Structure formats: C-alpha cells, structure tokens
Amino acid sequence: MDWVLAIDKIKMGLSRKHLVTIFGSCEVDYVGRATSKLSKGKRLVLIKGDNSISIHQNRLVRPTNYMMNTSITIESTKQGAVLTAKRLNPREIITVMFDKIDDVQSYEMEISDDLRLSGSERDLNDILMEDLSMIEPGLKPINQQEHFRKGIADIIAEDKHGHLVVIELKRRQADYASVTQLQRYMQEVQSIKNCKARGILLAPSIRKNALELLEKNGLEFAKIDFELKPSSKEKAHIKGLQKKQQTLDKF
Amino acid sequence: MDWVLAIDKIKMGLSRKHLVTIFGSCEVDYVGRATSKLSKGKRLVLIKGDNSISIHQNRLVRPTNYMMNTSITIESTKQGAVLTAKRLNPREIITVMFDKIDDVQSYEMEISDDLRLSGSERDLNDILMEDLSMIEPGLKPINQQEHFRKGIADIIAEDKHGHLVVIELKRRQADYASVTQLQRYMQEVQSIKNCKARGILLAPSIRKNALELLEKNGLEFAKIDFELKPSSKEKAHIKGLQKKQQTLDKF
C-alpha cells in the first residue's frame, strides 16, 4: 500500500474518531510501567475513538501492547512510517515502526458504551439481598456493600439468633485471598460492633487449602449454584444453596 | 457487502488460521461464566489463528466480549448471518447475530508469541538472588521460588545472625493480599523448620492500611527502586533499597 495514502487514511480516521485498523509489518517498543520490545513481524494495530490503542499478534485475546488516553501521531520516515502513542501520568510511550503497511481501514462508529445486561456478582448480590433465607432460615439482610476502613463487605445480615453475619460472595472459585478478605471484615465488624459475628463465604466452589484455612478460623462455607439466563431481561437465577458446614449454634 | 461473499471470506480466513476482522451491525449474546446481551450496534469482531475471538466497541482497550479456545462457525440466516463461538469446560457460548456486514478482512500472520517484557517480577527476583546485600548486609540467598504446601515463597534467605528470612517481592504497590501471602509463608516456614523467622515485603511502595497490618504482625517492609531498561536485552536495574523499619535485632 502506498505510504502517503496509508498515512492520510490513518490521519483522517483519527481526526474523525473512527475505529482504525492498520495491518502491516512493524517493530514495537514500549517504555513505561514496564518495558518491552517486539521484533519485526506482521501485526494488527487497533485505534479507537477514545484514543486507546492496542497491538495484536495472531494469538490470544489480549494485545501484546496497549495504552489508554493516548495522544497519537503518525509520520513518514526514511524506512516507512512511525506511529507514536504517548501519555503522561504515568509517563509512557509506544512506538510502532512500520516497514510495510498492507492495509488501513477506518470505520465510523459511535463512541458510546455498549449497554450490557449481565449476571454478574452484583446481580447475585441483589438477588440474595431480596431473600437470604436460601442460605439459612431466618437470615435477614441488613446492608449491602458496606464500607469498612479495610474493605467492602458484600452483605451484612443477622441470623435468627440476632447475631451479625458477614457474607462474602464470589462468582467463581474462592481462594486464599477470598478467605483473608472475609477475615479482615470479620475483625473489623467485631471490633466496631463489639460483638462476635459469623462469617460465611458464598461461592460455587472453594480450593481445598482455602477451605482448611477458612475452617481453622471458624468461618463457614456455603456452596451457591446459579444458572444463567440467556435472556438478559431476567436476572440470573439461583438454583440452590448448600451449607458445607452446618450452622454453628455456638453463641 | 454481499452475504455470500462475506461468509465465504470469513470461512476461508478461519480455515487458513488468518487473523480475521469483521465490521458490521450485530447483536451479541454471551452465556457462560456470566451472561450478557448487547443490543444492536456497530462492532468490530476479531478472530485470531488460535481460535480466540473478541468483540470491540469504539472505546476502551478491553473487548466487550471475548473467548479463548473456541470452535467457531458462521452461517447465513433469514436476517443475515450468525456467528457462533463455543467452548466446553467452562461451557460458554457467544452468539453474534449480524444484520449487516460492512467489511471483512483476512490477514495472513504467524501464530507466534514474540514479546519480550523486562522489569517483570521474575527479572527482579533473579537480580536479587545474585546479591541480597542491597537489602541488608550479610543477607545470603538460600532458595528461590520455594514451594510450600500453601504457596510459593519468592526468596528464602539467611541473615547475618543465621536467622531465616522469608522475602516476598512485588513489582508494584503492595496491598493486603501481599501481606497475607507473606504471613502464610511465614507460618509454614516456622512450623516446618521449627524456629522463628523474619519476613520482609519488598516493593516499590505499600498501601497505608497494608503497612499497618504488616507491622502489627511483626513483619518488615523494604522499599525497592528499579529502573527499566528500554532495551529488553538487558534486565531491569535495581537502583536502590531502603528499609522502612530498621532491622529488628530481636532474636
């Protein structure tokens, strides 16, 4: 592809906030929060209307290099063309040195967020808030996303004996970090409210070692099964709950 | 663009393991680890030679939907064309319903990975293993990446008094998780070797609350400064180290 034509088309796309794709042979340097160097090869460069850029090889979802909120320039050089994406704070720079540009496309698109309706952790949280009795009869929600000094507890509830229950919800397999997270909230709740509290980790599964740690700390695990509805108008549906440990009536 | 032509071009690209881009108007459904639905809009679909797919809007580096290791099919329908990407384990499916395809490109590219990143934690770890005296005079490395039942300690060393030192290295700001990670290793080391040990968290900075927790547990923080070399042939260079807390000669 002709250099002048290619560069013109890119500049035009940038100024119009189009989504621009550039396919060609290039080297890529990155200096910033880390550094990287990509030797010469064929790549796809994607530039979006919000001035984000990503450089793709022919494998993996994630780009090899990327940057948000950049200011992008492109100019011709002796060898071909060089595209530069810079930002300050943190200071970083991507340099793409093209020795050949095979193709440039410029697509007009809205720069708006796609509306995405989903069955995320937030959804599950909302559903659970409406009815905690699935976890355990008599369990009543008190607060959701309660901010403590050391983090945000997913759900605070009260059991039938009037004891505080801290619930940490995970959409995927719970691990060490999940357990220690819950522990931190427990400590803070207990010191603030000055009373003992129960802690429940709610997740589809838990790693064996994490479960050991959990139980050693007197916390409980409850398995949550939910099915996802293809139609996003409905929220996810929670299929069932199963306590690994029976409720400890130890108060 | 003509439907037959578009679909043919896509199928051809897929069979040849090209990087394929499709620009058009579509709805997107995703069911799997979460669910989501995108209403009709213009999008760019990226399919790579390793059967990964991502769907992009005109902002943000991250795609709105994506999947790895998929099996992809495309076929014409009454309304236009539908592209399906499926995988098992975890079972998930993306359905892209096109009502218009504006453009299809198919680029031949190697399916190789050639990014060299410098300044990774692995790099720093290697450099430190060669000389721990920067952290503290007389500190001698014993082992690197030592596997315990509950995790992998970055560096095990011995101080001038012959006491075991567990070092956890972070290339970015240390947080709660970093501290609890170190704590776990400490507990295990001490129970295995049946002796008291010191623990040092080594990072460019640490969050205030995390530092509190660290100190409350009798662990130490040391600040590490490193500079990144633009050329990835060289490793990152460690500029300096500074103990926040003086060495506790408490043994």
Added chain:
DNA sequence: GCTGGGAGAGGCTTA
C-alpha cells in the same frame, strides 16, 4: 478532574 484504595479476571507456570 484527579487520586488512591480495593477487588476482579485472564493467562502462565509448575506439579
């Protein structure tokens, strides 16, 4: 608007 704390999600690596 910027900043900093907190939490999530993909992908690599080793057992």
Added chain:
DNA sequence: TAAGCCTTTCCCAGC
C-alpha cells in the same frame, strides 16, 4: 488438570 499467583487493570468514592 488444578492450584497458585502475577499484571501495562478497572471502578468507585472521596477530595
């Protein structure tokens, strides 16, 4: 295959 963990993150609250 599973567990552990790292990362050029992202969001949200607070200033």
